[in-house]
């Protein structure tokens with residue numbers, strides 16, 4: 322799909338983009354935060370991504386991320402976040418090749434990051450079958466009004482007749498012992514690596530386990546393998562397991578996800594039926610602007626969202642008139658036939 326440049330630096334919209342009623346854990350976490358950090362979401366960021374289609378280009382490579390500007394502190398943070406994200410993607414691609422029997426270059430920057438973690442996942446020769454990056458489309462809620470989801474499972478190996486769920490994660494391995502103490506994590510832990518207790522309520526593993534349960538009738542043991550991305554540190558990997566998640570815990574998380582998706586669907590339907598046009602109708606969470614390397618929509622880094630600058634939080638005017646017409650023109654170009662009013 323072709324990416325169309327936008328007036329906002331580095332952001333694009335895919336040709337033919339239109340809002341869809343299919344949900345993912347990423348959408349839920351963008352809007353509402355994760356189960357463990359519920360204040361780390363922003364409905365407006367979700368709307369910009371999933372109603373307007375504004376995003377960072379998919380194809381940005383690790384090398385392009387390295388070339389991003391870093392003049393200001395905000396640009397530096399955005400660059401660091403983008404580097405980590407792109408390195409995460411490269412790590413996924415290499416692991417995919419590894420399980421498909423391809424050659425992997427363990428001397429490449431990403432290869433060096435992966436090598437210390439290979440023993441934390443099964444060797445390909447141990448697996449009777451491997452599902453790699455397999456798409457799942459579970460549905461939740463009552464039969465008469467289902468919510469449909471899309472997800473991709475990194476790796477589901479079958480070993481001795483039993484399936485396992487494995488997910489690859491990348492982390493900068495930040496150690497914040499003050500925060501570790503607040504979170505009940507051991508001193509020296511990677512602060513943003515989830516614990517087993519975190520995974521018990523986390524959206525991603527539980528939705529994936531639900532999908533597997535609906536397909537195969539049992540709850541799989543799950544493992545998250547974390548690879549350290551901080552190039553200044555020696556490569557390292559750590560694993561966290563969710564070995565025996567009760568089905569009722571899975572279902573409790575799935576019910577929550579279902580209700581959050583229904584909120585997003587209601588906003589999306591209002592938007593599509595033209596009950597609101599301006600994204601200032603969508604609440605902004607300015608506490609989230611600087612999180613995870615900085616939100617790509619911040620005006621400080623060339624994005625369209627000025628909520629943080631104006632300090633107008635829930636119903637403020639987000640966009641200037643000029644910017645609104647840019648958005649209208651952009652969508653007319655991106656989605657011929659899709660009526661977009663600002």
Ligand code: SF4
Nearest residue numbers: 363366605610616626
């Ligand atoms: S810049 Fe801040 S308020 Fe605006 S979309 Fe991003 S996180 Fe939300």
